[in-house]
Amino acid sequence: MSDGVIDIAERVRTGAVSAETAVSQALRRLTALNSDLHAFLHTAQDQALEAARAVDAKVARGDDPGILAGVPIAIKDAICTRGLPSTAGSRILENYVPPYDATVIENLRAAGAVVIGKTNMDEFAMGSSNENSAYGPVRNPWDLERAPGGSSGGSAAAVAARIVPCSLGSDTGGSIRQPASLTGTVGIKPTYGRVSRYGLIAFASSLDQIGPFATDVRGAARVLKVLAGHDLRDSTSLDVPVSDFEAACGRSIKGLRIGVAAEYFGEGLDPEVEASVRAAIADLQAEGCIVRPVSLPHTRYAIATYYVLATAEASSNLARFDGVRYGLRVDEGDARRDLRAMYGATREAGFGTEVKRRIVLGTFVLSAGYYDAYYLKAQRVRTLIRRDFEAAFREVEVICCPTSPTPAFRLGERVDDPLAMYLSDVYSVPASLAGIPAMSIPCAPTRSGLPVGLQIAARPLDEDSMLAVASAWETRSPARSLVPPMATRSID
Amino acid sequence: MSGLKVDRDLVLHVAKLASLRLSDADTTRLASELARIVQYVEQLEELDTKDVPPTAHVALDRTPLRADDVRPGLSREDALAQAPRADQGGFAVPTFLE
Numbered sequence: 394m395s396d397g398v399i400d401i402a403e404r405v406r407t408g409a410v411s412a413e414t415a416v417s418q419a420l421r422r423l424t425a426l427n428s429d430l431h432a433f434l435h436t437a438q439d440q441a442l443e444a445a446r447a448v449d450a451k452v453a454r455g456d457d458p459g460i461l462a463g464v465p466i467a468i469k470d471a472i473c474t475r476g477l478p479s480t481a482g483s484r485i486l487e488n489y490v491p492p493y494d495a496t497v498i499e500n501l502r503a504a505g506a507v508v509i510g511k512t513n514m515d516e517f518a519m520g521s522s523n524e525n526s527a528y529g530p531v532r533n534p535w536d537l538e539r540a541p542g543g544s545s546g547g548s549a550a551a552v553a554a555r556i557v558p559c560s561l562g563s564d565t566g567g568s569i570r571q572p573a574s575l576t577g578t579v580g581i582k583p584t585y586g587r588v589s590r591y592g593l594i595a596f597a598s599s600l601d602q603i604g605p606f607a608t609d610v611r612g613a614a615r616v617l618k619v620l621a622g623h624d625l626r627d628s629t630s631l632d633v634p635v636s637d638f639e640a641a642c643g644r645s646i647k648g649l650r651i652g653v654a655a656e657y658f659g660e661g662l663d664p665e666v667e668a669s670v671r672a673a674i675a676d677l678q679a680e681g682c683i684v685r686p687v688s689l690p691h692t693r694y695a696i697a698t699y700y701v702l703a704t705a706e707a708s709s710n711l712a713r714f715d716g717v718r719y720g721l722r723v724d725e726g727d728a729r730r731d732l733r734a735m736y737g738a739t740r741e742a743g744f745g746t747e748v749k750r751r752i753v754l755g756t757f758v759l760s761a762g763y764y765d766a767y768y769l770k771a772q773r774v775r776t777l778i779r780r781d782f783e784a785a786f787r788e789v790e791v792i793c794c795p796t797s798p799t800p801a802f803r804l805g806e807r808v809d810d811p812l813a814m815y816l817s818d819v820y821s822v823p824a825s826l827a828g829i830p831a832m833s834i835p836c837a838p839t840r841s842g843l844p845v846g847l848q849i850a851a852r853p854l855d856e857d858s859m860l861a862v863a864s865a866w867e868t869r870s871p872a873r874s875l876v877p878p879m880a881t882r883s884i885d
Numbered sequence: 886m887s888g889l890k891v892d893r894d895l896v897l898h899v900a901k902l903a904s905l906r907l908s909d910a911d912t913t914r915l916a917s918e919l920a921r922i923v924q925y926v927e928q929l930e931e932l933d934t935k936d937v938p939p940t941a942h943v944a945l946d947r948t949p950l951r952a953d954d955v956r957p958g959l960s961r962e963d964a965l966a967q968a969p970r971a972d973q974g975g976f977a978v979p980t981f982l983e
Contacts (some may be wrong), residue, residue, distance in 0.1 A: 737906035772939030828943030
């Protein structure tokens with residue numbers, strides 16, 4: 394079993410262990426476990442070893458190798474990596490190798506982190522189970538018959554199985570938090586604008602945010618610090634100071650006010666999930682937090698709002714996949730002589746079922762005659778959902794609730810019912826619509842041993858309060874030292 | 886918009902707008918799935934929003950434009966390297982003008 398982000402970085406920085414050793418071990422675990430998990434789509438064996446040796450050379454010279462020196466990291470396949478395939482889980486990008494690194498990848502490399510591979514995901518991040526990947530689903534390390542959640546399921550599973558101590562995902566409506574919850578890992582969706590989206594293959598631009606998974610809160614905080622900051626190549630990245638997220642971990646939470654909203658403990662919530670989350674909140678109260686009821690009355694409209702806005706933005710973003718500049722082209726028959734026929738044939742062959750469903754829905758809500766009734770209406774309801782949070786955050790510093798209404802569900806269980814799958818995100822979507830930071834951290838597992846996630850949300854740009862509560866909970870959580878059996882499997 | 890009929894014709898119209906060819910089976914399946922999803926979305930009509938401004942984006946007031954300076958970008962070679970068809974230093978496409 395491997396160590397956490399901080400342990401590895403500090404040991405590499407002091408020369409106690411080489412980056413090459415740390416990275417080789419991660420690569421061996423990847424090879425040994427991936428046939429069971431299918432968490433990785435591409436392995437960067439040679440690139441990773443070369444990068445690790447460059448870190449070791451810096452340590453040997455006495456240069457600062459960075460705060461993530463030698464830390465092996467897995468990257469969701471929606472994030473562009475120079476010279477390494479980036480398919481976004483889609484056939485239409487099957488052979489795509491980006492000619493540039495996303496800003497977050499540049500930042501990670503500069504901090505000494507080593508990319509060991511690209512992780513499986515729902516196609517274009519559209520899904521909550523990873524079953525929408527064109528390359529087959531990821532399996533949950535806790536129970537291989539169950540889904541790891543989605544869409545960043547590969548990144549979550551890679552951390553849960555302790556192949557890597559940290560990974561990157563992207564979260565549009567819960568795609569980091571929900572898989573973190575289902576796999577018993579820590580997952581952070583930062584404030585919208587905290588992290589540059591340059592090089593993230595876009596799903597819904599007003600909602601997408603890149604964030605870390607890690608085995609522990611402090612490790613996730615260190616990765617977030619490296620990711621965060623203004624970027625001239627993404628005008629929506631905020632030009633605001635980046636605080637020391639790691640220092641926020643361990644900060645006293647005495648007197649800090651936690652809001653609990655009845656709307657997040659309603660119909661459809663699994664009783665074991667409810668009991669686990671309520672016990673965590675009671676424990677935080679015993680630690681000196683003040684627990685207060687808050688009201689978020691428009692929560693029940695969040696899924697409808699989200700599926701109008703996210704699909705509208707997706708239909709526009711995915712127009713770029715047309716067989717011209719990159720990716721698949723189908724130009725047989727008519728499509729050889731007719732540009733529009735080439736577009737249609739390429740997109741029919743390249744996109745999977747869920748992506749087509751969302752392109753059609755998104756195009757519909759934006760089309761003449763329907764725009765006001767659906768798209769503009771949803772944008773107005775988005776304002777009401779934001780106002781709910783603004784009012785609640787006048788009373789409390791953080792809001793605690795379940796991340797997902799259920800623990801990990803069985804593969805195949807929800808694939809035939811798109812609406813039931815969409816409702817998996819009922820507790821994660823509102824924070825996305827409001828643009829606020831939110832994270833998932835493990836709390837007591839179910840009787841059958843499946844992970845449960847506590848979600849902590851905070852005011853815009855106040856990741857510090859969220860992390861303070863998370864790290865205080867982590868030291869007390871009954872899930873603290875739980876790992877899936879495969880994480881301790883000997884690989885040598 | 887309640888009472889809207891989501892049928893195969895509507896799906897085919899929208900797919901054409903999206904430059905997406907659909908098989909017969911996909912068209913039929915999408916019509917029934919979309920009818921259910923649109924019906925679910927129509928619960929938004931319960932809310933009176935006539936005085937509520939729309940949110941297109943949470944931070945538009947915080948995204949100043951950068952200076953319009955020339956910066957290094959992708960080389961032509963890199964930009965064309967991933968193209969399914971490249972010709973004469975550009976992206977090659979089927980004829981669209983006679």
